[in-house]
Amino acid sequence: MDNQTVLAALRDTVGREIRAVSEFRGDLSVTLTPAGYLAAAQFLRDDPELAYVFLENLCGVDYLGRKPRFEVVAHLTSLRHRHRVCLKVGCDEPDPTVPSLTPLFPTANYQERETFDLLGIKFAGHPSLTRILLPDDWVGHPLRKDHPLGDEEVAFTFNQERIYARKPFARE
Amino acid sequence: MTEPITVPTPQQIIEPAISGRTETMVLNMGPHHPSTHGVLRLVLELDGEVVVNLAPDVGYLHTGIEKTMESKTYQKAVVLTDRMDYLAPLSNNLCYALAVEKLLEVEIPERAQIARVLLTELQRISSHLVWLGTHALDLAAMSVFLYAFREREQILDIFELVSGARMMTSYFRIGGLAYDLPADFLPTVEQFLAIMPSRIDEYEDLLTANPLWLERTVGVGVIDAQAAIALGLTGANLRATGVAYDVRKAMPYSGYETYSFEIPIGKNGDIYDRYRVRIAEMRQSVKIAQQAAERLRELGPGPVVTPNRKVAPPPKREITESMESLIHHFKLWTEGFKPPRGDAYVSIESPRGILGCYVVSDGSPKPWRVHFRAPSFINLQSLAHMAKGRLVADLVALIASLDPVLGEVDR
Numbered sequence: 001m002d003n004q005t006v007l008a009a010l011r012d013t014v015g016r017e018i019r020a021v022s023e024f025r026g027d028l029s030v031t032l033t034p035a036g037y038l039a040a041a042q043f044l045r046d047d048p049e050l051a052y053v054f055l056e057n058l059c060g061v062d063y064l065g066r067k068p069r070f071e072v073v074a075h076l077t078s079l080r081h082r083h084r085v086c087l088k089v090g091c092d093e094p095d096p097t098v099p100s101l102t103p104l105f106p107t108a109n110y111q112e113r114e115t116f117d118l119l120g121i122k123f124a125g126h127p128s129l130t131r132i133l134l135p136d137d138w139v140g141h142p143l144r145k146d147h148p149l150g151d152e153e154v155a156f157t158f159n160q161e162r163i164y165a166r167k168p169f170a171r172e
Numbered sequence: 173m174t175e176p177i178t179v180p181t182p183q184q185i186i187e188p189a190i191s192g193r194t195e196t197m198v199l200n201m202g203p204h205h206p207s208t209h210g211v212l213r214l215v216l217e218l219d220g221e222v223v224v225n226l227a228p229d230v231g232y233l234h235t236g237i238e239k240t241m242e243s244k245t246y247q248k249a250v251v252l253t254d255r256m257d258y259l260a261p262l263s264n265n266l267c268y269a270l271a272v273e274k275l276l277e278v279e280i281p282e283r284a285q286i287a288r289v290l291l292t293e294l295q296r297i298s299s300h301l302v303w304l305g306t307h308a309l310d311l312a313a314m315s316v317f318l319y320a321f322r323e324r325e326q327i328l329d330i331f332e333l334v335s336g337a338r339m340m341t342s343y344f345r346i347g348g349l350a351y352d353l354p355a356d357f358l359p360t361v362e363q364f365l366a367i368m369p370s371r372i373d374e375y376e377d378l379l380t381a382n383p384l385w386l387e388r389t390v391g392v393g394v395i396d397a398q399a400a401i402a403l404g405l406t407g408a409n410l411r412a413t414g415v416a417y418d419v420r421k422a423m424p425y426s427g428y429e430t431y432s433f434e435i436p437i438g439k440n441g442d443i444y445d446r447y448r449v450r451i452a453e454m455r456q457s458v459k460i461a462q463q464a465a466e467r468l469r470e471l472g473p474g475p476v477v478t479p480n481r482k483v484a485p486p487p488k489r490e491i492t493e494s495m496e497s498l499i500h501h502f503k504l505w506t507e508g509f510k511p512p513r514g515d516a517y518v519s520i521e522s523p524r525g526i527l528g529c530y531v532v533s534d535g536s537p538k539p540w541r542v543h544f545r546a547p548s549f550i551n552l553q554s555l556a557h558m559a560k561g562r563l564v565a566d567l568v569a570l571i572a573s574l575d576p577v578l579g580e581v582d583r
Contacts, residue, residue, distance in 0.1 A: 130181055
């Protein structure tokens, strides 16, 4: 199996949904519309010739300042052909949502929950989209590029009064 | 029609129980429980002693490694990878280094490639020894632990010899190795490899035909190949179901295609098959390590980092003689190297399964995004599928057989 065969098969089925194709360092990545992303994953999984039955990796990236801002990246592997294809789908604020792959690949469950937890991307059709790594009452999504990093102000003798005045200490 | 595969959340089990809609009992196991191999909390729904449903609750060790890496230069981020899967730091180093090297397209010298294969195979043995020891300990076979840790100690001594650290080695750097292998490395390794096969026989004498061991493991925690692939189960757990998928063979990296070894597989996908597969994997690792040691001996001394000065710093003595080297040295340590824009995904066969690393570069000296496909995290999803209808005591054996490392689960 090589990149061109897979790409030709994808063009035949979801050709109109493909937004961009790139081959970087020998790896094929196909950027699709949300509807095309789901259709392509379903096609790659169910086609008996291709058999990309294994969802190896799913994660999100925050490209702050770019349109669309977020991108979800899924790596599908064909165990038979020992080949990997990368599907990408963009989504934007204020409500970044992409279709969930969990109904097709149960292994996407935790990976989509992790992406939701850390990047705030919603997955439509996910059975239980809740936080997984962070506590349920956590505010914000730390892997976003505009998430404040937080630091501890260092107090020296010359400025400690000013800093201690606004520092949240445990008080009686 | 089989039941669809679901991965429940803790809330889905707790809420019906709190509102009194169920006849079953909900029990909390962990996060501090000796058999959960770390801070893993399990919410169990029990009918008597039978597990009706369960949900792992993870995140207690979340340290934001992926976020922290975004503010380090590529080379400095290597140390963070050690801290994910702390039983196999060298495999993590390798995966991250390979991903960045793929972005950079650098050539790695032969000696470094062989050393990487040799050390990651030793790492696999040491990680499997911890699995074996703790697995047996969970099933009340105390002595195996002592045997297993005896050999693990020897492997950690080898790591200390090459890197100065027993566990957090950070020995594989982008472009090659951190420093050259010491002179007494090969004799030490060869001595260890010579005794290791007989030591594996010893473990097998203790367990393989032990009736108590068989009773606790044969036919327990069964998963079939189709469900395992759907749930993303990888590593020895997948191979125990009969799927001969090993990244070292399927998509070889670091020159694995030139070594002769086999992929051990199981048949039934139960705990016993996982045990047999891992034991056989240790024998194969010894075989690969022996081939690598022979090659190192034949190859003799040589460079261990890439000659590409834009990635690896020049040797110290060159700095005193060449202005260009001084500039390279200065640029690398003040700024770091800049991979071209783009993204790369690399997966390797870590002791726990397929470890993947996805790196996005925006052309700056710091990674824009690093994501790890953590095998322990994804393997945990199949726990509920395997434990349903079994006893709580079987669950203890099952967790151990999956071999999760919670540092990697939570990252």
